[in-house]
Amino acid sequence: MKDAFGLPQSLLILGGTSEIALATARRLIARRTRTVRLAGRPSPRLEQAAEGLRALGADVRTVAFDALDPESHETVLGKVFAEGDIDMVLLAFGILGDQARDEREPVNAVRVAQTNYTGAVSAGLVSARALQTQGHGSLVVLSSVAGERARRSNFIYGSSKAGLDAFAQGLGDALHGTGVHVMVVRPGFVRSRMTAGLDEAPLATTPEAVAAAVEGGLRRRSETVWVPGALRLVMSAMRHVPRAVFRRLPV
């Protein structure tokens, strides 16, 4: 159960190797989290991540989960929920793709969309139903500022996050009053494995900062969290920049 401060005792991470997710798990383990389930494609990296969290004193297990196989989500996630209540689901899987190559090879672009959007729709709905049956819990969805307005430089990734973001907002409204809390997290440029080698955007942040913002959002029962917070203002201005100007912006 969550405590009076909204912090969970049990955590299910979908996308168990995500640096943001693991930074969040470390933060929450330092508080009340004792049970962590890391769902992801079986890999040495996933096992390593589990080992790292175990060292912090949590009961950690990995779960074989593939975002691209929505057919299996019901069974795989159903098993996790059957073992005990999950106070928080962190939907963290996602791929950035390679914009230039994806434009040339549509099949790859579709993979980005399928992972980030359709995979998340399936896993999000399955998790939401399980949380609703529990009568409590948070579904935290890692969106991105890239979904706020599509940019020339990464619109394939951006459009998938736009879909995810809209889905998560609607899901949050659908679940309002059921005891389930949906929180959409929109980080800006996060320095991580995913963005290694890319040019940094302004207001770049770190997985640790995103984790801190997630914890803060849980405490306040926020529905939307921007990281850093200043992006909320920046992006609300960006939304209104005329297209002709926007496409010339160096972002």
Add this chain to the structure above:
Amino acid sequence: MPAETVSVTGWGRTAPTTARLIRPRTYEEAVAAVRDCGTRGGIPRGLGRAYGDAAQNAGGAVLDMTGLDRIHAIDAADGTVLCDAGVSLHRLMQILLPLGWFVPVTPGTRYVTVGGAIGADIHGKNHHVSGSFSRHVLSLELLTADGGVHTVSPGTPLFDATTGGMGLTGVILTATIRLHPVETSLMSVDTERAADLDDLMARLTATDHRYRYSVAWIDLLARGAATGRAVLTRGDHAPLGALPKAARARRDPLAFRPSQLPAAPAFLPDGLLTRRTVGLFNEVWYRRAPRARAGQLQRISTFFHPLDGVPHWNRIYGRGGFVQYQFVVGYGQEEALRRIVHRISERRCPSFLAVLKRFGDADPGWLSFPAPGWTLALDIPAALPGLDSFLDELDEEVAAAGGRVYLAKDSRMQPDLLAAMYPRLGDFRALREELDPRGVFMSDLARRLTL
């Protein structure tokens, strides 16, 4: 039986969860409700005054017991009452005071049910004399997980598991309670100020035994030499002879007329209670108390239940709600108490409802909170930054001093410390395992702390 799906919180308004709320009006309906709880179980709820998640059950059933509210029999000669568990102490006072009887134990609010009083094994300002509520329960009827109704008497394991058992052994349907005789509905109250914590502890230690009721309001925002300054209010039921001859009270000495202000509005902004506002309140509260005054006549509601005068007073903490922290440390652990008071005072927690009291002998309830020693209770806005880690540190101090935290008020304690604080926890778990193998009775508190 109608059931609606609602969001439920405790009095502190933190950690809401959703449950099916069922309001049985008869014992048969209560039995049916327990039978049909479903896989996530059920938990009885009274008037929702437990601060934390004791009467919540996410995804399951919450049995609102206030529909079972009949008073079956009053023995006005012997001073006992047999009533349903959903009867409130307020109702009992209304009925019993004119007959010259008072509830044996009342907490800081009259708006608790008899079932809740037993489930949390509540205490009052008279604990050092009268013990906790369960000491005055002569018998109770318990609806258990198998749908059976059992008469449970003091001195049995089931009684000791149920008193303080937070509703997890079953649903209390009725109870027979021994009452306390009074001549009037007024209190004769002595008030005095204590300049600091040592002065306060010395006064309480030296003269508590002279009073049936004793409590000290403590200013936890005072610092330096004034740390722990307090106002002691102690007294007893006023005898008939204490009432002035000409007064109206003489004509109707047992009248029970609590006054009530308008309720707190439903939407109050966060952040009304800051160090500044609470500090100001505390200063005024301390200064307006007489240095020493004896034999002042007060109404029962003024002496015992000042906050009941403002319905929904919990709203003043705003949307974020508040956390209530109450612990006890034994006699001989005064150093731990001093350390904790100093830490709270240095930390500048904006707490304006803090009280210190000396407990008497413990009662046998396995998860019953009171134990001989010092108990401190305080309210803090939940949104105070760093509050969670700070209270964790206090938990450690309390546990190291052999003390414990009160489950009826808890919404956040460290689960790992529970077994050290409640040595009979193992027996409690074993009894539940045997009595309720399918886990029919379940609450958010029980899930959070693995009770």
